Amino acid sequence: MNIQRFDVGARLSEMAVHNGTIYLAGQVPDDATQDIRGQTQQVLGMVDKLLARAGSDKTKILMAQIFLADLADFDGMNAAWDAWIPAGNTPPRATVQAKLGKPDWRIEIVVTAAA
Numbered sequence: 001m002n003i004q005r006f007d008v009g010a011r012l013s014e015m016a017v018h019n020g021t022i023y024l025a026g027q028v029p030d031d032a033t034q035d036i037r038g039q040t041q042q043v044l045g046m047v048d049k050l051l052a053r054a055g056s057d058k059t060k061i062l063m064a065q066i067f068l069a070d071l072a073d074f075d076g077m078n079a080a081w082d083a084w085i086p087a088g089n090t091p092p093r094a095t096v097q098a099k100l101g102k103p104d105w106r107i108e109i110v111v112t113a114a115a
Helices: 036-053 071-084
Strands: 003-008 013-018 021-024 061-068 093-097 107-114
Touching: 013 036, 021 036, 036 071, 036 107, 061 071, 071 093
Parallel strands: 061 093
Antiparallel strands: 003 013, 013 021, 021 107, 061 107
């Protein structure tokens, strides 16, 4: 069984690839001073970069899980998401409200994709 891990830390890896499936850790914004659209765009950019490192892209996302600190941000997050995801490649997705790890984070996204 071959598991490839990327950016391995003491607590987590940013990404793991096993048997043709890519698993991303929860991606959060670097600049939490931005509004929900800005934070969402940052996180989606991180997803793009990680998937590219594994030889994949957003058209191969199998599932996305989105965690919002406040559901009032749902429409703003969706505006950024809709501009990012290619038509015809919208993956299954769940969006829930959750208390996130830092008070300034408005969003966290977890993605599973095909290699």
